[in-house]
Amino acid sequence: xxxxxxxxxxxxxxxxxxxxxxxxxxxxxxxxxxxxxxxxxxxxxxxxxxxxxxxxxxxxxxxxxxxxxxxxxxxxxxxxxxxxxxxxxxxxxxxxxxxxxxxxxxxxxxxxxxxxxxxxxxxxxxxxxxxxxxxxxxxxxxxxxxxxxxxxxxxxxxxxxxxxxxxxxxxxxxxxxxxxxxxxxxxxxxxxxxxxxxxxxxxxxxxxxxxxxxxxxxxxxxxxxxxxxxxxxxxxxxxxxxxxxxxxxxxxxxxxxxxxxxxxxxxxxxxxxxxxxxxxxxxxxxxxxxxxxxxxxxxxxxxxxxxxxxxxxxxxxxxxxxxxxxxxxxxxxxxxxxxxxxxxxxxxxxxxxxxxxxxxxxxxxxxxxxxxxxxxxxx
Amino acid sequence: xxxxxxxxxxxxxxxxxxxxxxxxxxxxxxxxxxxxxxxxxxxxxxxxxxxxxxxxxxxxxxxxxxxxxxxxxxxxxxxxxxxxxxxxxxxxxxxxxxxxxxxxxxxxxxxxxxxxxxxxxxxxxxxxxxxxxxxxxxxxxxxxxxxxxxxxxxxxxxxxxxxxxxxxxxxxxxxxxxxxxxxxxxxxxxxxxxxxxxxxxxxxxxxxxxxxxxxxxxxxxxxxxxxxxxxxxxxxxxxxxxxxxx
Ligand SMILES: Nc1ncnc2c1ncn2[C@@H]1O[C@H](COP(=O)(O)OP(=O)(O)O)[C@@H](O)[C@H]1O
Ligand SMILES: [Mg+2]
Numbered sequence: 118x119x120x121x122x123x124x125x126x127x128x129x130x131x132x133x134x135x136x137x138x139x140x141x142x143x144x145x146x147x148x149x150x151x152x153x154x155x156x157x158x159x160x161x162x163x164x165x166x167x168x169x170x171x172x173x174x175x176x177x178x179x180x181x182x183x184x185x186x187x188x189x190x191x192x193x194x195x196x197x198x199x200x201x202x203x204x205x206x207x208x209x210x211x212x213x214x215x216x217x218x219x220x221x222x223x224x225x226x227x228x229x230x231x232x233x234x235x236x237x238x239x240x241x242x243x244x245x246x247x248x249x250x251x252x253x254x255x256x257x258x259x260x261x262x263x264x265x266x267x268x269x270x271x272x273x274x275x276x277x278x279x280x281x282x283x284x285x286x287x288x289x290x291x292x293x294x295x296x297x298x299x300x301x302x303x304x305x306x307x308x309x310x311x312x313x314x315x316x317x318x319x320x321x322x323x324x325x326x327x328x329x330x331x332x333x334x335x336x337x338x339x340x341x342x343x344x345x346x347x348x349x350x351x352x353x354x355x356x357x358x359x360x361x362x363x364x365x366x367x368x369x370x371x372x373x374x375x376x377x378x379x380x381x382x383x384x385x386x387x388x389x390x391x392x393x394x395x396x397x398x399x400x401x402x403x404x405x406x407x408x409x410x411x412x413x414x415x416x417x418x419x420x421x422x423x424x425x426x427x428x429x430x431x432x433x434x435x436x437x438x439x440x441x442x443x444x445x446x447x448x449x450x451x452x453x454x455x456x457x458x459x460x461x462x463x464x465x466x467x468x469x470x471x472x473x474x475x476x477x478x479x480x481x482x483x484x485x486x487x488x489x490x491x492x493x494x495x496x
Numbered sequence: 497x498x499x500x501x502x503x504x505x506x507x508x509x510x511x512x513x514x515x516x517x518x519x520x521x522x523x524x525x526x527x528x529x530x531x532x533x534x535x536x537x538x539x540x541x542x543x544x545x546x547x548x549x550x551x552x553x554x555x556x557x558x559x560x561x562x563x564x565x566x567x568x569x570x571x572x573x574x575x576x577x578x579x580x581x582x583x584x585x586x587x588x589x590x591x592x593x594x595x596x597x598x599x600x601x602x603x604x605x606x607x608x609x610x611x612x613x614x615x616x617x618x619x620x621x622x623x624x625x626x627x628x629x630x631x632x633x634x635x636x637x638x639x640x641x642x643x644x645x646x647x648x649x650x651x652x653x654x655x656x657x658x659x660x661x662x663x664x665x666x667x668x669x670x671x672x673x674x675x676x677x678x679x680x681x682x683x684x685x686x687x688x689x690x691x692x693x694x695x696x697x698x699x700x701x702x703x704x705x706x707x708x709x710x711x712x713x714x715x716x717x718x719x720x721x722x723x724x725x726x727x728x729x730x731x732x733x734x735x736x737x738x739x740x741x742x
Contacts, residue, residue, distance in 0.1 A: 382587075382589075384585060384587050384589035385589060385591065387552055387585070387589065388585065388589035388590070388591070388648075389591075389603075390552070390575075390578065391550055391552060391578050391581070391582075391583045392578070392579070392602070392603035392607060392651070392652070392655060393575050393576070393578045393579035393603060393607040393608075393655065394575070394603060394606060394607055395575055398606055398607070402591075402602055402606060403591050403602075406593050407591075407592065407593055410593075
């Protein structure tokens with residue numbers, strides 16, 4: 118058994134010394150991007166704290182003081198249009214251009230790896246600062262007043278926190294129920310789909326292809342209609358949505374399970390069968406426990422996709438207590454004729470999906486970094 | 497036992513993989529207690545021949561009899577037959593998610609329906625037999641190739657089979673690990689186990705084998721006592737094969 122050689126407490130740094138020139142190029146690039154981002158946010162923060170009443174310029178563009186949240190909207194607009202903001206973006210472009218030109222021109226001549234990397238990093242950051250500033254300047258040249266009024270009105274959101282949180286909860290509920298149902302359907306389908314017998318395999322493959330090959334929004338609509346009018350069953354839209362998500366996820370999960378099972382070396386089944394185990398026993402005790410570890414990351418990816426796809430239930434129309442995030446924002450829009458909740462919704466989805474994405478990446482990394490995840494203790 | 501007193505009998509066995517005619521009429525009778533060594537060039541059908549004996553490969557044509565039963569009869573319960581025939585593979589095929597001991601215990605509990613205590617006892621007995629009593633809790637990934645292969649042998653032996661099949665079990669091992677596995681097999685032969693061994697280890701064939709079979713092109717072309725066959729080989733292809741491996 119090989120025992121890894123203990124790593125030295127700190128790895129020796131072999132990248133060589135730095136020098137003033139590459140260091141200042143790096144600093145220029147970093148400063149450029151920092152000025153653009155922090156400067157823009159800083160100006161907005163200043164406006165929140167020190168901004169005055171609605172200005173005549175805002176009034177002229179239809180942001181009248183009597184409207185809900187007019188002051189806040191005007192603050193944002195005035196901030197974007199301020200001279201300070203122009204200075205910030207131009208400064209970002211000038212500094213960024215300096216760093217980009219210097220870094221790009223000089224990196225090949227640097228004597229050490231560290232100096233070369235500092236030149237390159239400075240140039241890259243400089244380009245990013247230029248791109249971001251240019252994009253924001255372009256944005257500002259358009260009709261920003263109606264856009265800000267429609268999507269960045271904090272007062273509209275103020276009273277909707279409860280609805281927002283309920284929307285998040287319902288989004289998770291819908292996706293989770295759909296995923297659990299989908300995993301069960303997927304397991305069954307996978308068992309059928311890997312059968313040697315065509316008669317067993319065929320219906321499963323038809324199912325899988327159908328649900329993978331048609332739009333989810335169509336499935337939601339049509340299956341709901343079939344249940345309601347075809348079978349004549351009075352079903353809640355929420356329940357119908359969970360059912361359709363399960364049916365749809367089942368098709369994808371089946372493919373995941375099938376791939377997972379087929380990725381286990383043939384020798385494993387042979388070993389189990391030659392010990393006298395039945396096909397079912399071989400699957401249950403030898404193959405599936407190994408496959409499970411491999412299907413976790415792709416199943417979690419499916420879950421993340423399903424979380425976002427819950428937005429499609431809007432076509433069925435949920436009852437108020439079941440509003441998920443997207444329906445919630447649409448309802449806020451109807452009530453206030455204002456789309457600020459759509460912006461908030463993005464953060465709601467991200468708050469759910471980002472942690473999951475991080476977990477998937479960590480699990481994948483663990484499985485990939487040698488056998489520890491696959492073989493490790495337990496099981 | 498078969499009607500003629502043999503343990504295994506292959507009658508005119510043919511195997512096709514698609515258009516590929518891999519076994520071309522194998523007739524082979526193996527007596528209990530024999531150690532039959534099969535040698536032959538790569539691709540000559542040695543593995544396929546071995547694997548038809550426990551029906552991991554189903555013959556396209558011909559009959560296989562084991563211990564008085566025609567196991568190629570569709571009504572035969574293959575799972576029952578396979579309990580009595582152990583096989584060890586070139587690539588070990590241990591269950592990576594189970595410890596050495598669990599690997600041995602699994603079929604004892606699920607197939608032979610032994611209690612946990614009985615299975616535990618028998619597993620430890622078999623692991624000691626292959627010299628791995630202390631490695632019971634180790635996972636395959638933590639064992640050397642030679643140790644893994646000995647666990648695989650213990651796993652097969654724990655079923656108390658009447659016949660053991662070995663398919664190039666030392667081919668995937670580093671040279672210094674080959675001996676420990678061959679020694680284990682020799683010990684088994686000395687205890688009277690009936691064995692069919694596909695191998696490139698000519699020393700083992702000569703020393704342990706009671707019979708040597710040379711296959712080429714899906715046929716048995718040389719068959720006899722190892723020392724005699726090595727001394728005056730008759731078939732030309734066998735002669736040239738020997739000149740390459742010896
Ligand atoms: N499962 C299989 N499917 C298709 N062809 C196979 C299969 N197993 C073996 N063969 C083919 O049968 C021939 C004999 O293989 P094998 O019995 O493994 O030979 P050996 O063990 O003597 O090297 C080879 O040509 C091989 O490619
Ligand atoms: Mg082979």
